[in-house]
Amino acid sequence: MNPSPPRQCAAVVLTNERGEVLLVRQAYGGQFWGLPGGVVDPGETPLGAAVREAREEVGAEVALEGVVGVYLLQGGGWPDIQAYVFAGRVVAGEPTLAAPEELSALAWCPLGRWPSPLVPDALAAWEDLRAGRRGAVRTVQRHLTLPGAVTLG
Structure with missing residues (x-):
């Protein structure tokens, strides 16, 4: 029996004219920044999910x-997640809290100079951007325990 593929998520790095990155804070769980x-919904591509999620959020x-990178997030007591992080720009509208x-x-x-705690895919993207890397593909070990995670062992 083949294991099911990891769940997928997608995010976008948006920058302004000052070179700042737009971060959002979760209103649930550990209230992480990201x-x-x-x-990524069934039948949706990671690209489509990143655009949709930016619009919704x-x-x-x-x-x-x-x-920016494709990251296999592992550890922290949660199942593996394949995270796609894209670089993007705002083409219409002004970012606001659209999903309170x-x-x-x-x-x-x-x-x-990001707030803490920061989700692992955002931290990995920051590391790659800082190092001048684009299109990184790597495994990222979570060094934090996400709320609701089951500790194994």
């Missing part, structure tokens, strides 16, 4: 401009 994004239309049931805050932050 990039606009979420789960921050009320802006975005254009994707490349791949999901998000409690948004902030434009200088690259690398």
Whole structure:
């Protein structure tokens, strides 16, 4: 029997004219900070999910401009997740809190001066952007325990 593929999520790195990155804070669980994004729905592509999630979460239309990285997130007591992080830009609308049931805050932050706690895919994307890498494909070990996680062992 083959194991099922990991769940997929997609996010987008949006920057403004000052080079700041848009971060959003979850209104649930550990209230982690991260990039606009979420789960890839059945029948949806990661690209489509990143655009849809940005629209739903921050009320802006975005254009994707490349791949920052594809990360297999492992550990932390949660199942593996395949995370797709894209670079993008706002093409219509001004980012606002469009999903207050999901998000409690948004902030434009200088690259690398991000609030904590930060979700693992956003941290991995920041590391790759800081190192000048685009299109990274790698496994990322979670070094935090997500709320509701089951500790094994």
